[in-house]
Amino acid sequence: MQMLGAPNGYNRTSRKYSLTFFEAPRSRVTYYKSMTSSVAPLRADSISKTYRGVLGGKGIQALKGVSLELKPGEIFGLLGPNGAGKTTLVKVALDILSADSGQCWLFGLPAKNARTRLRVGYLPENHRFPPRLTGRGLLQLTGRLHGMADDQINRRADELLERVGMSRWAGTRITKYSKGMAQRVGIAQALIHDPDLVILDEPTDGIDPVGRAEVGEIIRELKSAGKTALLNSHALAEIEQICDRVAILHKGEVLRVGDVSEMTAIGLQYVLTGSFGVLTSDPPPEVAVALEKSDERLVVRVSSEDKLDQLTDWLRSRGASIRSLTQRKHTLEEVFMEMIDKGKGPG
Ligand SMILES: Nc1ncnc2c1ncn2[C@@H]1O[C@H](COP(=O)(O)OP(=O)(O)OP(=O)(O)O)[C@@H](O)[C@H]1O
């Protein structure tokens, strides 16, 4: 059988891809859906994985005891440099690869449970969809493999092809698609069975800026519909905008997990914009410490949020006007670069 969505090189490690993920029982998907659930859509407990028979027999230790838990309804980003282990973790979670130790759970059941995987949609990294299929054919195949009825598949395929801007190309073979077009139908096939958890490995890879924004919108819509999404990506600015939480993975280990907003916050520093040219002195140190000052921008550090009122009163009393006041943030990229030692190259 031609492997659907088989990532490059999957043969090197496992033939289980088709047997376990795509040949799941053809029972009704809806049967396995619970209405609402507080169970983690995905949980990884101390996953370790070494690829044997490479690097002169020593093997590559891709995951070293990784533990993670996704919350229902969140958009979670898995970040890390090339070779960090992101794709390996996803493959273990989908039982495409077996871990050496540890266990993954999907919706509270072992990831090896084929029924549970019916609730998961997956866009593999570097996918190679069966070349003879058209875009619509790919969606039909994925739908059937998930136990959907033909009329249901066709309805949903129309919607999704439209949603990813591929309706015009629906009858064209995938081999004729550009990289970005193949990626768009790849996202559509991941959503065909209305999964509760969507795992997208490098979803915007090869997609143009307009398409990237559309993908971001689709992911936000999934969240609004109560779905959970796990994204592997290097596009940190996009991740920062879309994700609720992220984990930074490096050399097979989780360096940090947390809310994007908490990770990017810089203590009690605030940026004010307005007209500050009238100021003849800095604010008193017991109110705020000025870190940067220009006619239109003032950056301060305060000892507590309560001081902000005192600061704005002080500024106004001296004739300054304030247009905006926001907490100063790092970009996710800055946080990431700080965590990862740039000099050491791929994980
Ligand atoms: N099939 C394989 N056989 C041998 N080694 C592999 C295989 N797949 C991955 N590896 C190795 O495992 C490590 C983790 O790779 P993985 O693909 O999980 O990283 P990644 O974080 O997804 O990287 P990228 O950002 O480049 O996609 C790397 O050192 C890689 O060389």
Ligand SMILES: [Mg+2]
């Ligand atoms: Mg990868």
